[in-house]
Amino acid sequence: MATKREFDNEDGYQAKRVKTENGNGKVDAANNPYLAHWNEDSSYQNDFSGSGDLLTKFTRHATTAKQARTAEDGPQNPFTGRGLSDKYMSILKKRRELPVNTQRDEFLDLYQKHQILVFVGETGSGKTTQIPQYVLYDDLPQQNGKMVACTQPRRVAAMSVAQRVAEEMDVELGGQVGYSIRFEDKTSQDTILKYMTDGMLLREAMNDHNLSRYSTIILDEAHERTLATDILMGLLKEVVGRRPDLKLIIMSATLDALKFQKYFNDAPLLAVPGRTHPVEIFYTPAAERDYVEAALRTVLQIHATEDEGDILLFLTGEEEIEDACRKINLEAQDLIREDAAGPLVVYPLYGSLPPAQQQKIFSPAPPPTKPGGRPGRKVIVSTNIAETSLTIDGIVYVVDPGFSKQKVYNPRIRVESLLVSPISKASAQQRAGRAGRTRPGKCFRLYTEKSFKEELIDQSYPEVLRSNLSSTVLELKKLGVDDLVHFDLMDPPAPETLMRALEELNYLACLDDEGELTVLGKLASGFPLDPALAVMLITSPEFYCSNEILSLTALLSVPQVFVRPANNRKRADEMKELFTHPDGDHLTMLNVYHAFKSEQAQENPKQWCHDHFLSFRALQQADNVRLQLKRIMEREELELMSTPFENKKYYENIRRALVAGFFMQVAKREGSGKTYMTVKDDQSVLLHPSTVLAQSDEWVVYNEFVLTTKNYIRTVTAVKPEWLLDIAPNYYDISAFKKGDIKSALQRVSTKVARKDAEKGRR
């Protein structure tokens, strides 16, 4: 629940969702950017300025690698007709050296003969940049106004790969080659190759169930098995049946291709070896008592005894990583002082690290302290971002304790949490592979070979098995998938996960009792938000506070705004107190946002944030998300309004609106103690120590259920039980509650309300 969605911090958002129905119910394709290709008036023919015939001699799906190479050699750009630059030529030379190049004919043969193809290429094979171009020369999408799509699990990858390929093809980014990520569309009428996030393609499918603007769809990095890729695979499996003209390529970096082949009706496989060096693997003789300590020991030992080469250590989270960096630094100082080792620099790497600091990991290792002295070394202590997402050259040693933080969801107690868990064998192999990028390397696994074989699962669980699916179910409904039970996913989740998602959507009034989308559901699916947040936002005008809820929704969609550095906690807490609203964390966050937007703060917002221990990046991002959501609201004609600040109901209205979305995340205090009990799931929880709320509030809504050795609820605000009964009567149907404290408390409230109403009636 309440997962944080990634938003873009650029302002390039363009209204994506246009109502497809106007007053008379006809499809208004002219105004729909997705449906531009339906429109006969718009010229989709690319203007080749007379030289387009370079490729017009090509017969679609009957070209050869030789033909394509000749065209690539120029002298004119086959796609634009312009002369080719020197840079193009030098890149072309390198491209021809890539491993995939040797198998271009083989690839074309399979591509032409089959509708679906599974392509396996290890990291460094060049598949992400080359295969889509090979496709262009044979599929010739420009000839019939189609496009080739290539999906990426990550936004950054989509952007950077598109940039690279635009250079390789000697075209402007956003011209023949473009990209599309959430809130940013860098494509034009000329675009024939579009890199995009898998989530973006899924959104497009909502408006165009057949994805009819594409002639070939390439799902890249399919081995990562993101939620969106899994859903897309299920969807495309149906689409290829309806559209014989559509070609589909599944690209994976690992050799578990059999599973993909089987899933796609025994599609043929093409494998290209990567360019990697051998990696020697070492195991520990016995299980480690403390994997962090063992990791630090190993790193220092490598530094003291092994040859030149950088070290990559995998740990699980920010705190652990920062702590490890400090300790390695301290110990290394001793080693250097005793002249037992060369200089050492340590860099942390995790998702929430500011980009500038992330960039530091690419700086070279320090030089020896004196000429001819021991060589310096760089150590990167990273989460599993460095496992696949980022490639750091120069790594020769990998230290792998075998853990990572993984999202888990359990529908029985409705908790989605990040937990430290053992990695899979595939993950361990991937980590080891990082040591062999530049030259033969070594990987130190901090567990026994027996443990590796017997305790690690083969493949990591795909995201679809580890997520709350309420958002996905809403999307699938919008995608026209009616039979959710038999929807053909590669790894279907447990039935209870679907059950819970349907139930949640029903209580949120997004699905009716038959499981059909309601008007509210359709509206909610248009917001790039979790259903609870979307519903809260859509219903907020009823509580006269849509401006505030809009801000709050944005704040809940970005990383933590409060900064609490380990060495300055007291001061940070004092600063937070300035914004504290006694009724809860949501209102406190809202106070922060309002202060941030004040003239005084905007004079120098960066400094202001620094002074007040707030994350400038998060607030800026929130500001941007707010703008994007505001546009959707305006388009949907949802009124933006506020209760006057002087009105004593100002904050109460916001709290009521909160209940309208989060009534399923409510807890009641047990007796007079510190513990709370979650409504319906009856889980005993504590308020997270970061809360501003005093322990005196009986009922609270919470944004997150955090699972650790203790159960915590985080970001909480006090509410009144009357509101629960009033705003969410279906969920708070007292007769359906289990006997107990919560039921009797609700009963008392209900009786009280009834009596008051009766008194009012008499008057």
Add this chain to the structure above:
Amino acid sequence: MPQSDEEDDYMNMVFEDAPKAPKHETSMQRAARKRKEAESRSRQKTKAEREADAIAAREEALATALPEDNKGFKMMAKLGFKQGDSLGKSEDARKEPIKIVVKEDKGGIGLESDKKRKFQETFEEARQAAKRAKEEEGDFLEERKQQQKERSAEKDLDNAQRTAERLFDKEAEEKGTPTAEDIPLQRIDICWRGRVRRRIEKQAEKQQKRELNNSLSSRLPTLAHEDEDDDHDTKTALGHDITPFYTTLENDFGHDDPDLAEFEALSVFERLERTLVFLRDTYKYCLYCGYQYPDAAMDGCPGVTEGDHD
């Protein structure tokens, strides 16, 4: 005088004839009882108890599947879903959610299973031992017989030692020399020294407890009045009459008694025999005849051991 071990312990506040609850409680009593009960009900659980409860509740909820009256289930049933089915089209799809395991320490991969294996090994060993014991049931009966013999020997030894002390004191009284109470332990014969020592230790322990209570209360400022006027009874009640135990302890138990330790290490049968012989040699006494013979020949006694007296 020898003291009995079952000396009355006045520190123990058990009233054997405590008043029983009245048959009919008055309204005030009832109110008081109700209040007490309510208090114990609303008693704040300790932190540890609460945490354990929370974890237990979580584990229970995690192990309980969603019921069929779930709204989502009903919607799925309309699409042909039945309890026990899985989703999608592949046959081996999962039916249960992925288990949630909260890692509570920094133990490396394999450590948990190492521990489990070790536990299992210990468990297995214990099981094997129990099995072996069962197989040797024949020997078991034999062993029980032996145990019975030992118990009876121990009883006799105790009797013999008590007799030795009684005879020593009798003699001392007759001669006017100090009794067992008043001579150093080392001068008591090894055969019955252990018994005296144990008694003294027990007394000392009791005294220590009293003094400890006393010193605790005296350390509290409100209670620490060393009133000159206190009469003897008050002093006794407060425990001020006792000389601090450590002085006596220091004198008698300051160092260990290797001779005694050596004697005590012997088997009960051997100790018994040596004590019986000691009684005969020193006091011309036979435990089994229960008679102190007037002459060293001990005419009429069939022998040293109990068996001789059958």
